Every structure is written in C-alpha cells, then in structure tokens.
Amino acid sequence: MTSGFRGDLLRDDAWRSRGFAGQRVAVVASAEEAARIVPHVVRTATSVKVFQRSPAWVLPTRVPLPAGPIRRRAARLHLRLSVRDQWLRRQLTPFGDQPGVVVRPGFYAALQQPGCKLYTWPVYAIVEHGVRSAEGVEHRVDVVILGADVEVDCRVLREERTA
Amino acid sequence: MPDRTEEDAMTYDFDGMLQTIKDRQWSLADIDWDAPGAETMTDELRAKLQPFMADLMWIEHVGARGFASLATMAPTPVIKEIYEYFHAEEQKHANAELALMKRWGMLDEDGAVPEPNINVKLAIKTLDTFGDSLPLTGLATLIPLLECALDGALVKFLLDEVEDPVCHQVFRHINSDEARHITVDFQVLELIGAGPLHKLLIESASNLKPQVVLGLIVVFVPLINKMRDNIVAMGLPEQKLYNAVKRFNTIGSRGDHTRRIPAYHVLRSQAAMVVNRAHPYHRLLADPLVRITGLVPARLLGRPQAWVDEVTHEPVAS
Numbered sequence: 001m002t003s004g005f006r007g008d009l010l011r012d013d014a015w016r017s018r019g020f021a022g023q024r025v026a027v028v029a030s031a032e033e034a035a036r037i038v039p040h041v042v043r044t045a046t047s048v049k050v051f052q053r054s055p056a057w058v059l060p061t062r063v064p065l066p067a068g069p070i071r072r073r074a075a076r077l078h079l080r081l082s083v084r085d086q087w088l089r090r091q092l093t094p095f096g097d098q099p100g101v102v103v104r105p106g107f108y109a110a111l112q113q114p115g116c117k118l119y120t121w122p123v124y125a126i127v128e129h130g131v132r133s134a135e136g137v138e139h140r141v142d143v144v145i146l147g148a149d150v151e152v153d154c155r156v157l158r159e160e161r162t163a
Numbered sequence: 164m165p166d167r168t169e170e171d172a173m174t175y176d177f178d179g180m181l182q183t184i185k186d187r188q189w190s191l192a193d194i195d196w197d198a199p200g201a202e203t204m205t206d207e208l209r210a211k212l213q214p215f216m217a218d219l220m221w222i223e224h225v226g227a228r229g230f231a232s233l234a235t236m237a238p239t240p241v242i243k244e245i246y247e248y249f250h251a252e253e254q255k256h257a258n259a260e261l262a263l264m265k266r267w268g269m270l271d272e273d274g275a276v277p278e279p280n281i282n283v284k285l286a287i288k289t290l291d292t293f294g295d296s297l298p299l300t301g302l303a304t305l306i307p308l309l310e311c312a313l314d315g316a317l318v319k320f321l322l323d324e325v326e327d328p329v330c331h332q333v334f335r336h337i338n339s340d341e342a343r344h345i346t347v348d349f350q351v352l353e354l355i356g357a358g359p360l361h362k363l364l365i366e367s368a369s370n371l372k373p374q375v376v377l378g379l380i381v382v383f384v385p386l387i388n389k390m391r392d393n394i395v396a397m398g399l400p401e402q403k404l405y406n407a408v409k410r411f412n413t414i415g416s417r418g419d420h421t422r423r424i425p426a427y428h429v430l431r432s433q434a435a436m437v438v439n440r441a442h443p444y445h446r447l448l449a450d451p452l453v454r455i456t457g458l459v460p461a462r463l464l465g466r467p468q469a470w471v472d473e474v475t476h477e478p479v480a481s
Contacts, residue, residue: 024481047481087469090295095235121251122244124188134248135473136255138192140481 005126007142015145020045026131026139028123029147031056031092035104037145042110049139050111050118051131053150055094057101058108067100075101082108091120175350177241184248184343189336191259191478196266200327204267208324211397213269217277218390219317220260222309224474225286227253229306231470232294236302238354245347252340254473259333262476266329276474281459282386287471288464289382297375300355300363304426305383307348308411308434312387314341315407320399349414349421356420356427363424380448385456387437388449395440404438 015037025045027037030053042048057075065071076093083089088111111118121133130140204212230250237243264270270277279287294302318334318341325331356363395401412431415421422428436444 085469086291090468095295120247121254122248124185132188132190132192134188134251134255136189136191136251136258137475137477138190138479140479 004128005130005144006128007130007144009126010143010145012148015041020143022046023142024140025049025143025145026051026123026141027145027147028053028131029145029150030054031058031094031107032102032104033147033150035102035107037147038116039104039106039110041145042113042116045143046115048110048113048116049141050116051123051133052091052118052120053122053147055092057094058092058104059101060103060105060107062103071101079108083112088112088118091118175353177239177245177347177350180343180347180350181241181245181248184245187339187343189255191255191262194259194262194329194333194478196262196329196478198329200329201266201268203326209267209269212267212321212324213264213277215317215321215394215397216260216264216267216269218280218283218393219313219321220257220264220277220474221279221283222313222390223253223260224257224471225283225290226306226309226313227251227257228287228290228294228470229253229302232290232297233299233302233306235295236299238299238351242347242351242354249344249347252344256337256340257474258476259337261474262478263327263330263333265476267327270476274476279471280389281461282382282389282453282456284461284464284467285382285456285459286386287467289378291468293375293378298426300424300426301375301379303348303351303355304424304430307345307352307414308408308430310341310345310348311411311414312404312407312434314338314345315410316399316403317390317394319403320394320397324398345414349418352415352421352424352427353418354420356418356423360423381452381456384449385452388445389453391437392453401438401440408434408438 020041021044023045024047025041026049027034027041028051029037034050034052035056035058038048038050057072057079059071059075059078063071063074065074079089079092083092092108092111110116119133121135123131123133125132126144127138130138131144132138227250230246230253234243234246234250237246261270261276264277265274318338322331322334391404395404408431411434415427415431433444436442437449
C-alpha cells in the first residue's frame, strides 16, 4: 500500500540543525521531547502538528522549589496561566502519578501559535504523504520528526525491518 | 465450573489486545467515498435517516469523550493506552458517519456538522464538567451498555435499511472495532470486580454524590429515551433493543467478578426499564424529562470545550 514516506523523516537531534521554511511538519513525541522540538520548529515551519504521546508537567524555567508535589503545583499553575483553552489545557495535563517536572521554555506559547496544533491521537503509521492517526485521518506533511523516546510502529519502519 | 480467582481475572492478555488494536487500525483514507452506491439512498430514506445519523454520530463523538475520561483512571498503563486508542477510534467512527452523511447529501453545502440536540448538548456539558471525576466503575459500566446498544440495535438497524456498499464496508470496520471495545470493557469490569469489596463499595458510594446521580438522571435518561423512541418510530423492532440489553446481561454474567460491581446492577436494571415501554419508568420519569429538557435554552449551557469541533468528514488533512 505504501512505498514509504516521501518527505524527510528526522530522528534524534536531526531537527536542531535545520530550518523548515515552507514546510508542513508533524512532531510525534512525548511532551517532554516535544517541548524541546516544537518551539524551534514553529519559528520557520508553515504548519506544525504535534502528536503528543504522553503529557508532562512543564515549567518554563528552573525554580527553587523542592521536587515533588510543590513543583508539580507550580507547573499546574504555569499551565493554567499560559493556556486559556480548557480542552487544550486538559490535553496537556498529566493524570495520575507523575515522576517529575521538566524545564522547557516556550512550549505552551509555541503550541498556541497560529499554524500549530496539538493532537493526542496515537499515530499508527507513516505513509507516503504523511502520518495516519487512530481517529482515521491522514495528516499530509513534508517532514516527520520522531522523538527519541518514541517507539514507532509504523509502516515505513516496519518495511525497513522486514527488508 | 470452579470460581475463577482474582489472579485469573488479571491474566487476560491486555498486551496482546493492545497489539491487535494497533495492527487493525484503518483510516477514512482507505475508503473510496466516491464509489458507486450512493444513488441507492432515496429521498425518502435520506429524510428519514438524517436525524438518526446525526444522533448516531454525536453519540459516538460523546462516547469518545467518555473514553478520554476512562483513560485518566485506567487501572494499568496498558489499559490506559488501549483506552487512548478507543478514544480515537470512537472519534473515527463519528468521522466516518459524518463522511457517510456527506456522501448521502445529508449535510448542507458547506459540509457543516449537524447541530446536536439539546440532550446531546446536556451530555457534553456533563462530561466537560464531571467526566474526569466520575468514578471508574460507573463510567466503565455505562460505556459497554451504550456500546451494546449501538452495536446490537442501532447499527444493525441501519444496515438493514441501507443498501449502499460503502456503508456496509464502513460498518464492517466499525463493528470489528466495537467487538474489541466490548471485549476489553468487560475484561476491565472483571478486573475491577475482582478487586477488594471495600474499594468497590467506596467507589459506589462516591457514585451516589448528588451531582453525579442528578447529572446521570437528568442527562442520560432523556438522551437515551429520545433516541430509543426515535428509532422505534422509524421502524426498529423493539425486540432488537431487548436483544442488545440481553447481550449486556449475558456477557456481564459470564464473568465471575463483574456481578460484584454495584454500578453494573444499577445500569442493568435501568436498561431493562428502558427497553420495556410499558414500565412506569417511562411515564413517571423518562417522558417528563424528555419534555422538560426540551425546554432548556441551549445558550444556558455556555460554550462546549473545543473537542466538540474535532469531528471531520475529511479523510485527509493538510
């Protein structure tokens, strides 16, 4: 059904060294990883679709607070103050026990730029023209960036494995 | 047959199921939405089915939101991931049903999503307000009941009425997804039911919070009844509704632990009353609530959260 993705598939830190002018980009990563990638990509890309694998508590800067519930509470406040939209805020909220809080400046602002959109649908395949996610839509993009901590089970990679 | 222990209930292969779910993904882009067959939709059938399809699409969309809540309270990380897939799959079903509506000329020229009725709007409001704080056992029991009804009655009815091969192709996918949902839903009930009794009772007691009880009654009783009466009026034999509820009972009673969940018994009794039109439940509770909720001005409910706008009939997005 597919001969592999026609655009650029970037892994690890390959996204750091390049611009994305005129390109539509999909980022498939955990929030921890996406929060590093998205502020960089959103500066130059035409559009960015962020497929977040799992949310994380995020602070924009280091704060002199002890790790644990107090720091998480600060992160929750940061989310509350940074994101007005209730559903977007819910998508970004980790539920259950979360081990820690990551420091990533500019993530929430980047997500709310025009042309940037957050999805929480699982991505199950990378196909010729983009990514397919479990809500049944094929998202056409020119570049796919996979977070280093993402275990991808997608067609293009499956073909490589069996080749 | 010897009673199964808690350990047995824990041995269901949720990892294997998760892998199957990943392997069986399908996309709206796999379907040829312009294939022949749309012409089999007559004007008469189109007019009759349009409100039914809109309700069906909205119930799947609201069901998706239910799985989003379930994912936040899943008992294990694997079940959480399964629920995340189910959340997306219910959304996919809503998307596919909207795409069928478009194919059949049931949408306006801009392809706008039909407005939900007041009872769906109330359900959206309830899920937005309480969804993530509803107790696991209540939600985990309600969802398979709705799925048995959707799968067993509504969808079968639709397939009896419609010849279009694309509709049959779409619902082959949807039905096979729903079969997995129902399997997992009941295995999770078994897992929860096998837990300590005091935990079940505490959870059930929190089900009895006044806002939860009122919310469930005011919102879901008329929502279900309106849909029930609409489809029976369209020609769905009531026997099919009985069968759907019977299936919920049959699968539920097959396990050894599901019956320990109080919410299962409450919903099972309610479902039995819903299908029996002669039961006083209708005269005393459901019918008046349908009338009363029909008077609620939608603007009182405020703007729903942004997830309601996520439904789309487009198989491909740039």
